[in-house]
Amino acid sequence: MPEIRTFRWRAIVPFALFLxxxxxxxxxxADRLGRLAVERGGTALLGARVEVxxxxxxxxxxxxxxxxxxxxxxxxxxxxxxxxxxxxxxxDVAPLFEKKVxxxxxxxxxxRFGTKRATSGFVPSHGESAxxxxxxxxxxxxxxxxxxxxxxxLATGALSIDSLDxxxxxxxxxxxxxxxxADSSGRAWAAQLxxxxxxxxADSAVAxxxxxxxxxxxxxxxxxxxxxxxxRVKQTRDRVVSLERDVQAGAGSLDQGLAALxxxxxxxxxxxxxxxxxxPIDASAIAWVLFGPEAVAKFQRALYYTQLAREYMxxxxxxxxxxxxxxxxxxxxxxxREHALPGFLLRDADVSLxxxxxxxxxxxxxxxRGLTSSPALYGRPTTFELRAPxxxxxxxxxxxxDTPRDAVGGTIQNVAIPDIHLPGLPIxxxxxxxxxxxxxxxxxDSLRGRWQVLAPRAAWQRDSGGPGGPAADLLWQxxxxxxxxxxxxxxxxxxxxxxxxxxxNLDAAVADxxxxxxxxxxxxxxxxxxxxxxxxxxxxxxxxxxxxxxVKTQGAAQVAEARRVIExxxxxxxxxxxxxxxxxxx
Amino acid sequence: MLVxxxxxxxxxxxxxxxxxxxxxxxxxxxxxxxxxxxFSLHNLLVVALIxxxxxxxxxxxxxxxxxxxxxxxxxxxxxxxxxxxxLGIPALTPLWTALANAPVIPLTNFNNSVVLGSLVTSLVLFxxxxxxxxxxxxxxxxxxxxxxxxxxxxxxxxxxxxxGIYRLFRPSA
Numbered sequence: 067m068p069e070i071r072t073f074r075w076r077a078i079v080p081f082a083l084f085l086x087x088x089x090x091x092x093x094x095x096a097d098r099l100g101r102l103a104v105e106r107g108g109t110a111l112l113g114a115r116v117e118v119x120x121x122x123x124x125x126x127x128x129x130x131x132x133x134x135x136x137x138x139x140x141x142x143x144x145x146x147x148x149x150x151x152x153x154x155x156x157x158d159v160a161p162l163f164e165k166k167v168x169x170x171x172x173x174x175x176x177x178r179f180g181t182k183r184a185t186s187g188f189v190p191s192h193g194e195s196a197x198x199x200x201x202x203x204x205x206x207x208x209x210x211x212x213x214x215x216x217x218x219x220l221a222t223g224a225l226s227i228d229s230l231d232x233x234x235x236x237x238x239x240x241x242x243x244x245x246x247x248a249d250s251s252g253r254a255w256a257a258q259l260x261x262x263x264x265x266x267x268a269d270s271a272v273a274x275x276x277x278x279x280x281x282x283x284x285x286x287x288x289x290x291x292x293x294x295x296x297x298r299v300k301q302t303r304d305r306v307v308s309l310e311r312d313v314q315a316g317a318g319s320l321d322q323g324l325a326a327l328x329x330x331x332x333x334x335x336x337x338x339x340x341x342x343x344x345x346p347i348d349a350s351a352i353a354w355v356l357f358g359p360e361a362v363a364k365f366q367r368a369l370y371y372t373q374l375a376r377e378y379m380x381x382x383x384x385x386x387x388x389x390x391x392x393x394x395x396x397x398x399x400x401x402x403r404e405h406a407l408p409g410f411l412l413r414d415a416d417v418s419l420x421x422x423x424x425x426x427x428x429x430x431x432x433x434x435r436g437l438t439s440s441p442a443l444y445g446r447p448t449t450f451e452l453r454a455p456x457x458x459x460x461x462x463x464x465x466x467x468d469t470p471r472d473a474v475g476g477t478i479q480n481v482a483i484p485d486i487h488l489p490g491l492p493i494x495x496x497x498x499x500x501x502x503x504x505x506x507x508x509x510x511d512s513l514r515g516r517w518q519v520l521a522p523r524a525a526w527q528r529d530s531g532g533p534g535g536p537a538a539d540l541l542w543q544x545x546x547x548x549x550x551x552x553x554x555x556x557x558x559x560x561x562x563x564x565x566x567x568x569x570x571n572l573d574a575a576v577a578d579x580x581x582x583x584x585x586x587x588x589x590x591x592x593x594x595x596x597x598x599x600x601x602x603x604x605x606x607x608x609x610x611x612x613x614x615x616x617v618k619t620q621g622a623a624q625v626a627e628a629r630r631v632i633e634x635x636x637x638x639x640x641x642x643x644x645x646x647x648x649x650x651x652x
Numbered sequence: 653m654l655v656x657x658x659x660x661x662x663x664x665x666x667x668x669x670x671x672x673x674x675x676x677x678x679x680x681x682x683x684x685x686x687x688x689x690x691f692s693l694h695n696l697l698v699v700a701l702i703x704x705x706x707x708x709x710x711x712x713x714x715x716x717x718x719x720x721x722x723x724x725x726x727x728x729x730x731x732x733x734x735x736x737x738x739l740g741i742p743a744l745t746p747l748w749t750a751l752a753n754a755p756v757i758p759l760t761n762f763n764n765s766v767v768l769g770s771l772v773t774s775l776v777l778f779x780x781x782x783x784x785x786x787x788x789x790x791x792x793x794x795x796x797x798x799x800x801x802x803x804x805x806x807x808x809x810x811x812x813x814x815x816g817i818y819r820l821f822r823p824s825a
Binding site: 400 | 696699700703704705706727730731734735738739745748749750751752753754755756758759761763764765766767
C-alpha cells in the first residue's frame with residue numbers, strides 16, 4: 067500500500083496566491099466596504115438613512131476620512147438630521163485587532179443641521195431592531211393621554227354635548243356604594259344587638275328581682291346568685307353601650323358618605339363639562355391647545371435621541387446582547403472587561419458647525435469628548451460643549467453608573483425660528499428672528515424639559531387651504547393683532563406619567579376673545595350639563611339619603627331601647643337586693 | 653443548478669482518487685464551512701486546512717454543499733445554543749470576556765450566537781461525520797462504484813472543465 071502524504075505541498079503556492087488576493091481585495095475594496103459599513107451601521111443605529119459620499123482608510127497613518135456624511139431625520143422624511151462636509155478620525159490601529167475602534171481625535175467640519183433632502187430618509191422598519199422599538203416606545207409615550215392636546219373647535223348652532231352616561235357619574239357610583247354600606251351597617255347592628263340577648267337578660271333580671279322580694283338576708287346562696295345576675299346585666303349593659311358607640315361612629319361614617327356625595331357631584335360637574343365640545347376659555351389652557359403638539363414633538367425627539375444613547379451606551383459591565391446580522395437572526399454579546407478598551411471610543415472631537423439660514427450661515431466650533439459604547443469602562447460621561455457669543459449648547463450622557471443621567475440643552479439667540487403651525491387651524495406663526503432655548507434631561511426615568519421661544523417681531527399667516535370656520539376666524543381676529551411671541555413649554559414628571567405645561571403671551575388675549583365670543587354659550591352649556599348631572603345624581607342620591615337616615619334612626623332607636631330595658635332591669639334588681647340586705651349589698 | 657452541482661460534487665468525491673479517509677476528512681472539513689456563516693475568520697483556517705492537508709477537495713465541496721442548506725435550516729437551533737453558551741452559563745463568562753478582549757479572536761465573531769452555536773455544533777459533529785463518511789465511501793466503492801464509473805453520467809461530469817482544475821488538487825498517494 068502506498069504511503070499517504072499528510073501535506074499537499076503543491077497547494078501552498080495557490081493558497082498563498084489566494085491570501086494575496088484576499089489582501090489585494092481588501093486594499094481595493096476597503097474604502098467601499100468601510101463606506102458600506104458606516105452607512106449600514108449608521109442607518110441601523112439612527113433608525114434613518116445614513117449616506118456617505120466617500121470614505122478613505124489609511125491604516126498606515128491611522129487615519130480615516132469620511133466625506134459627505136448625511137444622516138436623515140428619523141422624524142421628517144425630507145429633512146436631514148445632520149450633514150457633515152468631512153470627518154477626519156485619527157484612530158489607534160492596535161485595538162482594531164481586538165475588533166475595537168478607538169479614535170484619539172476627530173475633526174468634524176461643515177456640520178449643518180435640519181437641511182432639506184430630495185428623497186425620503188426613512189428606512190423600512192424591522193420589527194425587532196432596537197431603533198424600531200425605541201421609536202415605537204417614544205411614539206407611545208407621546209400618545210399618552212397626559213400629552214394629548216384637543217383641537218381648538220368652536221361650536222356652531224346648537225351645542226353638542228356628548229351623551230352623559232349615568233354609570234360614569236361618580237355620584238351615582240358613590241350612592242350605590244353608600245346604599246350598600248348603609249344596608250350592611252344596619253344588618254350588622256341588628257345582628258350584634260341580637261347576639262346580646264338584651265330582652266332575655268332583662269327578663270331574667272326582673273324575674274330574679276321578684277324572687278328576691280320573698281328572700282331573707284340569711285339566704286346567702288340566693289344573694290350570691292343575685293350578685294352574679296347583676297354582673298351579667300352590667301356586662302350586657304356595657305356591651306349595649308359599646309354598641310351604641312359603634313352605631314354613633316357608623317352613623318358618622320354614613321354622614322361622611324353623604325358629604326362625599328356632594329364632592330362627587332362637583333367632580334361630575336367637571337366631567338360633564340369636559341363632554342361639552344367647547345374650546346377652553348381659561349387662559350392657562352390656551353397655550354396648551356395652540357402649542358402643545360409642537361412642544362410634545364420637540365420633547366419626543368429629545369427623548370428618542372436620549373433613549374438611543376442609552377441603548378448604544380449602556381451602563382454597567384455586564385455582558386449584554388445586541389441584535390446582529392450574521393446570516394440569520396442572532397445576537398452578538400458584548401463582554402466588556404474592566405481596564406480594557408471599550409468596543410468604540412471617541413476620546414476627543416473638534417466639531418465645526420455651520421448654523422443659521424442659508425443666506426447667513428455662521429461657523430461655530432464645539433467639542434465632544436468620551437463618546438463610547440461602554441461608559442463604565444471609560445469611566446467618564448460623554449460631554450459636548452459649544453460656546454459662542456450668541457450660542458451655547460451642552461450635553462452630558464452619564465451612563466457610568468447604573469442609573470443613567472442624560473441632559474441636553476442649548477440656547478441660540480437672534481436666529482431665524484421656523485414657522486409654528488397651530489394644530490387643526492389654517493394659521494401659522496412666523497416668529498422671525500428670536501431666541502430659542504431647548505433643555506431636556508432624563509435622570510433614570512424622571513423627565514424635565516423646557517422649550518422656550520422669544521420672538522419680538524412675530525407675524526401671523528393665514529393659509530388659504532385647510533379647515534376654516536368660526537374657530538379660525540375668531541383666533542385670527544385675536545392673534546393677528548399680536549406682534550410678538552413669548553412661548554414656554556415645560557415638561558416634568560416621569561416617563562410613565564409626564565406632565566406638560568405650556569404658556570404664552572397669547573393665552574390671556576385669546577381667552578378674552580373666546581370668552582367674549584362664546585361666553586354666553588359656554589355658560590348655557592354649563593347650566594345644561596349641571597342640570598343633567600343633577601337629574602342623574604338626585605335620582606341616585608335621594609333614595610340613599612333616605613336609606614341612610616332610616617338606618618341611622620332605626621339603629622339608634624333599637625340600641626337606645628335596649629339600653630333603657632337593660633338599665634331598668636339592672637336598677638330594679640339592685641334596688642331589690644339593697645332592700646333585702648339592708649344596704650349591705652349594692 | 654444547485655442539485656446539479658451537488659450531484660457533481662457527490663460523483664467527484666466518491667470517485668476521486670483519494671482514500672475513503674481523505675474523502676471523509678474533506679467532507680467533515682467542508683461541513684464546517686457549510687454549517688457556519690461563510691465570512692467568518694475561522695473559515696479562513698478551515699480553507700487553509702482543506703488546501704494544505706492532503707484531504708479530498710471534492711469531498712470538502714460535497715460537505716460544504718450538503719451542510720450549507722442544513723446550516724441555514726438549523727440557524728434557530730444554532731442561535732439558541734449560542735445564546736445559551738454565551739449568556740446562559742455564568743461559569744463561561746470569564747472565558748468569553750478574556751477571548752473578547754484578546755487580539756484577533758474577536759474578529760472571528762465568536763460572540764455572535766449563530767456563529768458560536770454553529771461552530772460548536774460542527775466541531776462536535778466533525779468526528780461522527782468523518783467516521784460515517786469514511787464508512788459510506790468505502791461501502792459505495794465496494795458495491796456501486798464500478799458500475800457508476802462506467803456510466804455516461806460519470807463520463808459527462810469527469811469531462812467538464814472543473815474536473816481539470818480538480819485534478820490539480822487531487823489527493824495524492
